[in-house]
Amino acid sequence: MSQNIQTLQKEDRVFHPSPEFSARAHVKSMEEYEELYKRSIEDPEAWWSSQASKLVWQRPWDTVLDWSNAPFAQWFLGGKINASENCLDRHVREGHGDRVAIHWVGEPGDTRSLTYADLLRETSRFANALKARGIKAGDRVLIYMPMVPEAAIAMLACARIGAIHSVVFGGFSASSIKDRLEDSEATAIITADGGWRRGSVVPLKANVDEALAAGCSVDTVFVLNRCGNEVTMVEGRDLWWSDAIDGVSDDCPAEGFDSEHPLFILYTSGSTGKPKGVLHATGGFLTGAYSTFYYIFDHQPDDIFWCTADVGWVTGHSYIVYGPMSCGATQIMYEGAPNTPDWGRFWEIIEEYKVTVFYTAPTAIRAFIKAGDSFIDQHDLSSLRLLGSVGEPINPEAWMWYREKIGGGRCPIVDTWWQTETGTIMISPIPGATPTIPGTATRPFFGIDAAVLSADGNECGPNEGGMLVIRKPWPSMLRTIYKDPERFKKTYWGEYEGIYVAGDGSRVDPSGNFWIVGRLDDVLNVSGHRLGTAEIESALVSHSAVAEAAVVGRPDDLKGQAVVAFVTLKAGYQHGPELAKELKIHVGHEIGAIARPDDIRFSQLLPKTRSGKIMRRLLKEIVSKGEVHGDTSTLEDFTALAALQKED
Numbered sequence: 001m002s003q004n005i006q007t008l009q010k011e012d013r014v015f016h017p018s019p020e021f022s023a024r025a026h027v028k029s030m031e032e033y034e035e036l037y038k039r040s041i042e043d044p045e046a047w048w049s050s051q052a053s054k055l056v057w058q059r060p061w062d063t064v065l066d067w068s069n070a071p072f073a074q075w076f077l078g079g080k081i082n083a084s085e086n087c088l089d090r091h092v093r094e095g096h097g098d099r100v101a102i103h104w105v106g107e108p109g110d111t112r113s114l115t116y117a118d119l120l121r122e123t124s125r126f127a128n129a130l131k132a133r134g135i136k137a138g139d140r141v142l143i144y145m146p147m148v149p150e151a152a153i154a155m156l157a158c159a160r161i162g163a164i165h166s167v168v169f170g171g172f173s174a175s176s177i178k179d180r181l182e183d184s185e186a187t188a189i190i191t192a193d194g195g196w197r198r199g200s201v202v203p204l205k206a207n208v209d210e211a212l213a214a215g216c217s218v219d220t221v222f223v224l225n226r227c228g229n230e231v232t233m234v235e236g237r238d239l240w241w242s243d244a245i246d247g248v249s250d251d252c253p254a255e256g257f258d259s260e261h262p263l264f265i266l267y268t269s270g271s272t273g274k275p276k277g278v279l280h281a282t283g284g285f286l287t288g289a290y291s292t293f294y295y296i297f298d299h300q301p302d303d304i305f306w307c308t309a310d311v312g313w314v315t316g317h318s319y320i321v322y323g324p325m326s327c328g329a330t331q332i333m334y335e336g337a338p339n340t341p342d343w344g345r346f347w348e349i350i351e352e353y354k355v356t357v358f359y360t361a362p363t364a365i366r367a368f369i370k371a372g373d374s375f376i377d378q379h380d381l382s383s384l385r386l387l388g389s390v391g392e393p394i395n396p397e398a399w400m401w402y403r404e405k406i407g408g409g410r411c412p413i414v415d416t417w418w419q420t421e422t423g424t425i426m427i428s429p430i431p432g433a434t435p436t437i438p439g440t441a442t443r444p445f446f447g448i449d450a451a452v453l454s455a456d457g458n459e460c461g462p463n464e465g466g467m468l469v470i471r472k473p474w475p476s477m478l479r480t481i482y483k484d485p486e487r488f489k490k491t492y493w494g495e496y497e498g499i500y501v502a503g504d505g506s507r508v509d510p511s512g513n514f515w516i517v518g519r520l521d522d523v524l525n526v527s528g529h530r531l532g533t534a535e536i537e538s539a540l541v542s543h544s545a546v547a548e549a550a551v552v553g554r555p556d557d558l559k560g561q562a563v564v565a566f567v568t569l570k571a572g573y574q575h576g577p578e579l580a581k582e583l584k585i586h587v588g589h590e591i592g593a594i595a596r597p598d599d600i601r602f603s604q605l606l607p608k609t610r611s612g613k614i615m616r617r618l619l620k621e622i623v624s625k626g627e628v629h630g631d632t633s634t635l636e637d638f639t640a641l642a643a644l645q646k647e648d
């Protein structure tokens with residue numbers, strides 16, 4: 001194991017935060033971080049209570065943590081809380097109703113600014129519209145929206161009445177919606193006619209109609225008018241957002257729910273074909289979102305924050321909606337693509353709104369590098385004071401470029417490691433304190449007992465590769481996989497007793513910095529998005545020509561990993577470029593464009609072990625090195641290797 005994970009990367013550039021940055025920061029020095037971290041790990045319950053108590057609770061909790069039924073944690077038991085109240089009412093009550101919550105920029109250039117008072121009014125109204133359609137606490141509501149303020153309003157309206165939202169990324173296809181509907185048994189969908197993406201309209205409502213064609217549990221579809229494209233409305237089931245809130249009261253009292261009341265389900269890829277419904281609970285999730293946003297983005301009242309993620313991913317949940325809004329931040333929300341109308345779009349927005357804190361993904365940074373500096377040089381980015389990165393390991397070259405070109409050499413970079421399951425950031429620099437080194441997410445957040453363990457369960461020595469784990473429960477941890485507690489136990493807690501296994505390989509350097517190497521399971525990271533190889537394989541096999549498929553990742557300069565599919569055909573089908581193209585389109589239709597294979601390689605047979613398992617290790621070697629160097633002695637059929645051929 002350690003050989004597989006070990007990296008020989010040597011990086012000795014160290015960057016300290018400037019004295020000016022540290023002087024104003026919430027945590028001002030490494031000594032302060034060390035002291036606070038030590039205390040937080042010695043008594044995590046005290047630390048997390050101190051953070052939870054910064055939120056508004058309608059009833060205080062009696063018990064901080066119940067871990068007696070591990071790995072099923074319960075946090076802040078007895079406490080009653082409303083997430084929407086914490087994100088909206090609280091700020092209005094405290095006199096900040098006029099503060100802008102969202103400066104929104106549509107892809108075609110239209111803009112809107114909504115204050116906290118505006119958001120509270122619109123959320124309350126829409127929450128009443130949900131109630132009017134019979135939606136109540138505990139019901140599941142699927143949200144399939146473009147990046148418009150109503151996406152956040154829809155989430156907060158669900159939270160307000162205790163309905164459990166499940167956001168599906170707008171780039172996913174009808175069949176992905178259908179799978180998620182079947183699993184969540186949602187009774188309502190909130191969508192839009194369309195959303196703008198690279199100058200075209202993504203037909204969101206039409207995708208919903210296709211997903212619903214086979215019939216299911218949904219009896220209400222709310223449709224926001226965003227693009228004005230033609231849609232079909234089904235009588236009795238579908239209603240326009242504007243009609244739903246017309247004449248509806250904007251008074252919707254925020255009822256307190258049990259801390260453990262589910263806040264949302266977010267589906268994510270695992271190593272089987274079926275996406276996992278990661279379930280998060282209200283009080284704990286909000287505590288983590290608030291605390292990490294406050295410390296890691298060093299939130300200051302005059303900040304203009306911008307997280308470029310989509311609300312369809314966990315980053316959008318934690319660092320567009322619940323983290324920034326529970327802290328009362330002002331933020332940017334942008335609807336479209338970074339290269340529309342050209343690669344200067346982000347920099348133009350930063351200049352215009354004087355963004356101070358900017359959070360994006362390494363894949364976007366690499367795309368900006370490729371596009372060339374001319375798009376940046378025309379813009380004044382001097383308002384920026386802090387930069388963040390998330391989604392995949394950031395290569396040192398991209399890190400340095402980000403620091404120099406975007407951060408003007410003066411902004412600390414927080415490389416934040418976390419997952420859909422962890423809910424909020426687990427490992428990251430604290431920007432006023434931590435010395436940063438390109439390529440490492442540095443140190444665990446307060447209260448997070450991260451470590452790297454070897455297969456036998458011992459803690460690895462300095463620079464020795466192993467499995468990244470978290471040894472103590474934390475409030476924003478997933479509570480279970482929706483309707484599948486056995487899979488929850490097996491996936492995350494099966495390896496070591498009471499210890500969370502993240503599925504990533506890592507090492508810790510002698511200074512205590514964590515270097516994340518990447519997934520150890522059959523999960524790919526394509527442009528910072530998680531895709532299970534099994535999901536793509538089952539999409540391929542659902543095509544009439546395909547007998548068997550094996551999908552692996554190939555290192556890619558832009559996307560991090562590219563998707564390569566090895567395919568065997570049923571008798572009577574001819575391989576060739578036409579079929580390869582058809583299969584790529586088919587996968588795009590089954591899952592979404594991000595899952596479309598970059599290469600399709602046809603083969604007579606796939607290399608398998610004697611027990612019939614596909615030998616992905618060999619396939620990975622073929623795609624990354626072009627030939628096989630590893631041990632092939634367990635191959636069922638050696639000829640299979642020679643027969644693999646590329647077909648684009």
Ligand code: PRX
Binds near residue numbers: 390
């Ligand atoms: O492999 C790690 C990688 O993304 C995975 C989590 O993906 P997802 O649940 O979609 O959440 C992405 C946004 C939080 C992790 O298991 N990952 C995420 N951030 C980093 C990272 N790998 C290295 N460095 C990071 N900063």
